[in-house]
Structures are given as C-alpha cells and as structure tokens.
Amino acid sequence: MREITEEIRQEIQDMVLDYYADECEVDRDEITMESNPQEDLGSDSLMFVELIEMTAEKYDLDVKLQSIGKYMLKSPMDTMKDVIDMICKIYQYGNDIVNL
C-alpha cells in the first residue's frame, strides 16, 4: 500500500474538481462534495475512465480498469466526495483496490 499524505489528498481533490469543472463546463465553485457527478454535473462513465487514466499517468500507477470496476460494485459513487475517495484509494492501493 502506498502512503497518502494530506498534501497528496488535497492535490487529488483539486485535480478531480478542476477536471469535472472543465469537462462539464461548470464553475468549480458550483461543485460541492455532495454534487452528483452524473445528475448534477452531466458527467458520464467515459469521463470517469479518462480521470482514472489521467491519475495513473500523473502518479505513475499501474492499475487495471477491471480492478476498479469490481471495487465499484461494492462501493458505488454517488457524490463528488465518493469520486475523490475512489481516486485516493486508487492512488493508495492500485490493483489491490479489488481486495478492499
């Protein structure tokens, strides 16, 4: 497991919020932790996959989409907080996320 510092967690949060603000063409200030990515921001699963790929490249992670997909069955994402938590877990656990 990779350690995650407060600094990295904040960096991930900024990255995720900037990404959704940009892709969904909304002001970042309008996005709250309770915003539903699909219903409130109009995002979709392809957008989420791109975020995963961006994260993997940024932090040099080797992670399979299917490992994340299996984890998502146990832990669905309804809010932006869920998305940020998911990306933090991907950073920490990589493919082992499937075993959580």
Added chain:
Amino acid sequence: MSTFRRAFLFNGIGTKPEKLLNVMTPQMLEKFLSYQHDEFRRLGLSEDLSENAPMDRIAAEWLISLISDRVVYEHYIENGIIPDIGMGHSSGIVSISACFGAVSHEFAHEIIMMNRATMRSLSESGEKQDMGTIIGMSIDDVNELIAEKHFSADDVMVGSANSRICTMISGREDKVTELLDAAQEAGAIKVIPFKIGLAYHHPIIAKHSDEYVRFCGSGEYHAPEYPVLSIFDGRIMTDGEDLKKENQINILNPIRWDLALKKLEELGVTEFYDVSANGAIGKFSRINKRKGRIYTFDEI
C-alpha cells in the same frame, strides 16, 4: 507533408434530441428548425415527437441526429474548417454520405426512415434483439469473456470496437443481457443496455433488413466531395459506388472504429472534428493526444 490533416467524424443515431439541440447556438438552432420543418413535413412526421406512431417516433428521433449533423457540418464549413477526409460511425455513414454530397439529404433521410421496415419485420417475427455498451473493456477483453462464458457468435458478438475502453455488443436480447451482466461482474466500469430492440452490426439482423439494404442501393450516388474512410476495412473511398456499398453493408457488419481511427492517424490526421453537436463521438474515440486533438463545434 501528409495530404490528410483534418478528419470529420460523424456519429450514429441514438442521442436524445434535447442533448443535441440544447447546445446549439441560436443561429444553428434556427437553421435546424427550418430543415426539420421541411423534412418532417415531406416525410409525414410530426415535429411534436409524441404525436408520432411508435416506430415513426423512433425514426423521427434518429432523423434529428442527422439534421443536427448537417447543421454542425455546415457550421464548420462556414467557418473555413474544410475536411481532408471523413468517417462515419454506424448511421454516421448515412450522414457523411449526405454531408459530403454523395447522396441528397432527402435520400439520406429516407434511408433512416427505412429502418421502420426492419423494425416491423422484427416485430412480426417475435424475435428479440438488442445492443449494449461496455465501458472499461476492450474488444479483446469482451471476446475473452464471450469465450470464457461460452457464448456463441450467433447469439452475441462485438458490434463495434469503439476504443480500448468502450465496446459495443449486439445480438439476441437475452444473450446481450447475460453478457452485460457478466461484464459487470468481471469489472466493467459501466454497462449500458440500449433496449432498442434491434441488433445492428450483427448478422442476425440480415433476415429483417432486405428492404433497408435494397433501398440503400436504389439511390443515385455521386463521388463524395472529400474522401471517406471505411470503418469496416479501412479503405479510402472516393467514388459513389463505394459509398453505396458501405451503406448497404453498414447495419449487417461489425465496426472497427478503433482501427479506422488508427488508420486516420497513420495517414497523418492530427485534427479530428466531431460533427455530433454534443461531442458524443469524441467521448468514445481514443486518439494519441500527444499528436492529435478532437475538436467540437463550440471550440472553433
């Protein structure tokens, strides 16, 4: 220097009308409504979609996608963005045939209307078909799953390899559902059943689509103004006869959108223009972002 730098990408049907119309500029919307008014009147459709009979309503929604493509295409041309080549995904082939001048827009719309004959034939047969999309799996992942779960290609198969993270499947309704469930279980990020009642891009639709295929071949086809890349075998098509064949084989054959995009990159294309108003095609297409970029109409 490459002859091909700019490619126009045309999406197929399936996007909800409001998603296309809500993003248009007032001028584009005005043009859209004028085209729609003329064509719906000519084809006997109501512009109030709910007033149409069920199959007419589906065809009307699909026509809206084509008319929207035409408006976006003309927007690019009016702004000096001229394609070197183009490519259409599924019924995007019908759309590109019209926009690139191989057939009239009227004939293209009549092709779309002919889908009703396929729907009628299927409905009378009682056969249940469907399609679906698997997000987070490549064609290889899906084919592996098909083999692992012992699905027969006669029942369900990959209808379009869109990219390494997006694969469309097509076949018998019950088998499509089973394969989507299996993909979800195997870690797909998301699975989406189309619930469209048709298995486009699978050979099982052939026995219901004679009338459609015949109609595609009945029109007058001219050489397109710009070359079109085949999504079936990567050929560069430059005459009307090629486009006619492409339209005739379209709904019966699986698509390799992923390979066709790669071919465009190999030809030197670096600028990809999404002709769907809501940027739908750019979302599922994957290009090498270090070398190229996909543009939408609102970025020019």
